[in-house]
Amino acid sequence: MDKLEGGGSTTWVLSPSSGSHFGGTNLTLTGSDFSSFFPNASPWENFTIDSSADVGKFSSIVADSNGELHISYRDATNGHLKYASNAGGTWTNYPIDNGGGYIGRYTSIDVDSNDKVHISYGNLNSWDLKYATNVAGSWSRSTIDDGGTGQAGMYSSLVIDSNDLIHVSYWGRSFDLKYATKSAATGGTWADEIVEWGYMTGEWTSIALDSNDKPFFSHCDETYDRLELGYKSGSSWVTPTIDSGSSGEIDNGTSIAIDSNDAKHIVYYDDDNGNLRYADYNTQTNLWQNTVLDSNGDVGKYPSIAIDSQDNLHVAYYDNGNQKLKYAHHNGTSWSFSTLDESGGMHPSVTIDSNDNIYISYYDDTNSNLKMIQHIVNSNDPLGEVQVEFVGYGNVTGTVLDDEIITFTSPPGNIDGEVVDLVIWLENGSKIDLSVSFEYETYDSDGDGIPNTSDDCPQTYGDSTIDLTGCPDNDGDGYSNSGDDFPDDPSQFSDYDGDGCGDNPSGVNADAFPYDTTQCTDSDSDGYGDNLSGNSPDHFPSDSSQWNDTDGDGFGDNPLGNNSDNCPLEAGNSTMPGLGCLDSDGDGYANTFDAFPYDASETHDTDSDGVGDNSDAFPVNAMEQFDIDGDGIGDNADAFPEDANESVDSDGDGVGDNSDAFPDDANESIDSDGDGIGDNADEYPTVDNFLDSDDDGILDLEDAFPEDSTQNNDSDGDGYGDNQSGNNPDIFPNLATQWADSDSDGYGDNWGNSSWNDTRLMVWPGQYVEGAEQSDHCPTIGGNSTVDGFLGCSDGDGDGIADQYDEINGTLPQDSDSDGVLDAEDLCPDTTEGVSVDENGCEITSQSGDESDSESDESFIESLFSGDSDTVTTTVGFGAIMLAIIALLQTNMVAAMLPEAFKWVQVLRRSHKLTGEEEKELIYLQSLVQAYYYDSNMLNQELEQLRADLTGRYTNNEIKKKTREKIVTLIEDLQRMDETQLGAIANSEAYFGLGDTTDASERTELLEQELAMRTYDEAAVVAPAVAAAASYPDASIVGGISPEDGHEYLEHPTGSGEWYYRNQETKQWEKWQ
Structure with missing residues (x-):
């Protein structure tokens, strides 16, 4: 057996708690933590x-x-x-x-x-x-x-x-x-x-x-x-x-x-x-x-x-x-x-x-x-065994079935009965005193649980307790069979009058009349027996308020009881107003109360007009009996007896007062507009003559804008008011095809030339109006052009022709050598096409490849490192250095890191070869990107509109083929970019050919020159920043969402230990510090 230890439950339950003095009673002791007795035998x-x-x-x-x-x-x-x-x-x-x-x-x-x-x-x-x-x-x-x-x-x-x-x-x-x-x-x-x-x-x-x-x-x-x-x-x-x-x-x-x-x-x-x-x-x-x-x-x-x-x-x-x-x-x-x-x-x-x-x-x-x-609670293997002492009568072995149950059998005890204490003994000599006890029962010859000393029938098993103790009691009501008039009915035991009904009023088949052998039950408990042949019989056994019916008509004689008989000595079938009286027509009303005793369909005639109330439409009015139209007015008094909606015609015009707008005027009956004037006399029968909806003092009949208090007149009938200070004023009050002039140049926003429909930008004001006059071709720019139907555009030379169409007439400034510098400003107007020129239009000679170039470079570098500001500004230029750095590294982040001094210096030399026409179109194209780069759908619509406009203008010989092809190529590139890429180039003049460009060797040289210009501290800051920015992960790379804070993180490169987090506003990766 396993070694026993102390422990166990402090709450014990013994079942059963008593048994025979002979012993052998199977007992169950319930508690908890019995496994603590057996540390090596856990369940x-x-x-x-x-x-x-x-x-x-x-x-x-x-x-x-x-x-x-x-x-x-x-x-x-x-x-x-x-x-x-x-x-x-x-x-x-x-x-x-x-x-x-x-x-x-x-x-x-x-x-x-x-x-x-x-x-x-x-x-x-x-x-x-x-x-x-x-x-x-x-x-x-x-x-x-x-x-x-x-x-x-x-x-x-x-x-x-x-x-x-x-x-x-x-x-x-x-x-x-x-x-x-x-x-x-x-x-x-x-x-x-x-x-x-x-x-x-x-x-x-x-x-x-x-x-x-x-x-x-x-x-x-x-x-x-x-x-x-x-x-x-x-x-x-x-x-x-x-x-x-x-x-x-x-x-x-x-x-x-x-x-x-x-x-x-x-x-x-x-x-x-x-x-x-x-x-x-x-x-x-x-x-x-x-x-x-x-x-x-x-x-x-x-x-x-x-x-x-x-x-x-x-x-x-x-x-x-x-x-x-x-x-x-x-x-x-x-x-x-x-x-x-x-x-x-x-x-x-x-x-x-x-x-x-x-x-x-x-x-x-x-x-x-x-x-x-x-x-496994149903395991058949017990945890072990313990010794259970019945104090004074020895020990027995108890089997510990599981953590909560011990079973054992009681030993023999005292024949006269005794309560003994129980103790569990542990193998180590310690004991557990139980809080429960066991009772030995005294000797019982017949085994009915009642000791012989208290048993009135000690040799016969029984369980009676009232008249006798321990005697047979078949129905278990406590009365012995010998003293029980109903030995098999536990609810009754006595029958005084011997009629077979028990005297216990709460028992089965109880006797309501225990001393009257002719009566047993009283179902309604009114004191009258249910047996009609017995004493004081009840003719209404289920109604305690009635018991006698002299005339035998089913209604009780008791006037204070239920359904009492109003005629107790005369059999009858009436139900109203009293019960049990004679009712000849069977309508429920007694003949004495029925105005029509032989007509089952009528009982009352309230107005005594000889017509029963059920048939009389006016039972309390002797002057009326019928109401054909059901309007509540008797036919004798109803002017319209067959029209439920009308009953009176005060003015005698044949129109009832309910429908007559003028019930007292025989000449009028309808007022369609509700203005108080009858239609026969009203000049405007469907319009309220006195209505002023907008409260401007002008009646609606005379007001062109009855719902707008700021307008009341429209001279040209175009729907826009003449009052210039009112709502939606008509800038052209006498011209029906125009009403607005957004640029205030005297020409209207609307147009009547259908060929303009494909070239007008959707953001421009105005609309197409058939036959529109004085149409502004440039509605967003105040202008003075007047010829060829292109009105209201800028006309710088005052010749009446819009500036954008002056080239057709040969009036645009010329650039003969196409170097981007107009002839009027070009000191070298015949430079070879394709060469780089300075701001004066003259060719810039190369500084590489020979000794003189080398010397020039050397003196240039020396001047640069010496801090000669003239060399920096006139020869290189801060703006050129900035563009070179951006072009070399191709990252917006690096550009954002440059000092503020580099962001305002303008490019000091020109090297692009654009015509004036191309430059204008490129400036407009860049403006579109700057306006809509954040909304690619809107930008795409504007670019398509520009493409259509270029095609139309090229077809009309307004622009050159080369210009159209160049701009269309850029449009196609822009349409393939996402919003991030568009934002990166929106403000880059170099991308649109409007600033200087440099080749690879020049970009490297410019970067070196820019670093040389900086102080030691600036170089120490910018160079690492440029290198670090170049190592940042691209914004398109996807990271992982942290469940702790919901932010997106990325280790870049993988395994490097360098972590970045996504900036939710810029969508760029930023380094986690």
Whole structure:
């Protein structure tokens, strides 16, 4: 036998508590923690399920109908959702979602009626609530809730009801506590709804179903640090507070279970005090009661509760202070507590199979393993044996069946009966005095439980207690058979008058007249017997207010009783106004009260006109009997007896007063416009002659704008008012095709030339109006052009021709050598095409390749390093250096790092070869990009409009082919760029050919010159900044979202340890410091 140790329960129950003095009574002693007697024989068995990596967090376990186990959990090392089962006879495990990162958090598992597995879990990479199942044989995954504009996936709890409907509660960061359902059998889509709104409510949710499959959720409202219960009341969700958190913050775990009586049980963690707490509903007070279950250290995190078939409670929870798995059990009477694993116990999950075997999965946080511990409660192997002393009568051996039950048999005792104490002796010599005792019963010859000394029939088994003790009593009413007139009827024992009815008024077949042999029952308890042949019979046995009927018509003689007879000596059938009188026509009214005693359809004639009230339309008016049109006016007085809408015609015009607008004027009956003037006399019968809708003092009949108080006249009839200070004024009050002049140059915004439709920009004012006159060809620019139908455009030379069309007439300034410098300013007007020129239009000679060039370079460099400002400004120029750096590194970030001094210096030399026409078009093209680079759709529309305009102008010989081709090429390039690229070049004149350009060797030289110009400190700052900016990752590279703060991070290059975060405003990567 195992060595015995001290311990055990402090609450004991002995059943039965008494027995025969002969001994041999089988006894059961109930308590708890009996396993402490046998430290080497624990009822719990521990298994390591998965030790492949850091695995086991967020575990959830369920037992199927065959008792086979299924566990879902997280692989933190690889970022997987994993699944383990012993369904094949041995434990196997494998990943079912290997997405990496933050996959597999907050898992919850259950099985349907076909033992198919269903799992909810979080994908915190994208903040989705996910779902996995093997219903189809192989595993499939889908999304329950993608979070919408918020987040989902945390604190999910899944359960399946008796109809295979899946219920999931979870926390969505935007909407807080949410609930989703879907059929496990038929599939379909998830239906979700919000249970409770609130910034931080719905955390650590747990779901359970009552006997009607109605869901209930326990959860934390972290905003108020309280425990709440969510469920549906009618069609609305309610979330009453279970624990207000006044004694401590409620957080880090809740778990709910519902017993066979639909009572709710919740365990949860008090974060402030480090306690495990328990809440249940008190049906006596109709209030929730909260209890601290375990306060021994920082205990109670991540609790999980389950209920067995006997409604006993089983709770697994984490001892956070000591990293242990703890277990609490309520056996229906009291709680007991024990430690199941000393090395770890995070995220426990408890399930109970159909045989009440207990299984707990958990994370061993010491060894980073998934473990499972089980308690097979129906095991036939006892824990061991103990000695039980019946004080004064010796010891017997007790068998300890499990942690709560000891069985043994009583030894012989005192024949006269005695109560003895019980003691458990331990093998080490110590003892446990029990708080229960056993009573030996005295001798009983007939074995009826009554000692012979008290038994009136000691040799005959009996249980009578009233007239005799211990004698036979067949009906068990306490009276012996010999003293009972009704030995087989427990409700009666006496019959004084011997009529077969018992004298007990509350018994079966009780005698209402115990001293009258002719009467037994009185059904209505009115003192008259039901037997019509007996004394004082009752003719109405079910009506206590009546008992006699002299005339036999069914109505009782008692005038104060129910349905009393108004004519007790004359049989009758009347019901109104009195009962039981003569009613010849059978209409219910007695003849004495019936105005028509032989006409069943009439009873009254109130106005005495000889017509019964039922047929008389006016029963109280002797002058009227009929109302054909039913308007309430008798036909004799009705001017329109067949028209229910009319009855009076005051003016005699044949139109009833109700329809007559002028009931007292025979010449008028209609006023269509309601102005008080009859249509016959009204010049405007459909218009109110006195209406002024806009209150401007001008009647609507005379007001061109009756709804606008700022306008009243429209001379040209174009819908725009003549008043220039009013709403929508007409700038051209006498020209019907024009009303607006946006640039105030005297020409209208509208146009009548349909060929302009394809060249007008959509942002320009005005519209096409057939036959429009004085049309402004340039409606956004005040101008003075007057010829060729192109009015209102800039005309710099005052020749009447718009500037943009002057080239056609040969009036534009000339650039003979096409070097970009107009002839009027060109000191070298005949330079060879393609060579670089200075601002005066003269060729710039090369400085490379010969000795003189080298000397020139050398003297230049010396001057540059000497700090000669003239050399810098006149020869190189700060703007050129800036453009060279940007062109070389091709990054906006580097340009942004340059000192402010370099951002305003203009380019001091010209080297592009643009015509004036090309330069104008390029300036306009760059303006479009600067205006719309952030909206690629709008920019694309404007570019297409420009392309169409160029084509039209080229066709009309307004621009050159070379200009059109160059601009169209740039348009096509711009349409292929995204918004980031467009923003980068929007302000770059070099891109549009409007600034200097340099080749590769010149860019390198310029960069060296720029660095030489700086002081030592400037070079030390800029050079590293340029190098660092070049190493930044491109904005198009995608990083990962952190579940902790929701920001996007990137390690670049991979494995370098250098981290960057996404700036949400600029969308660029910035280095994490």
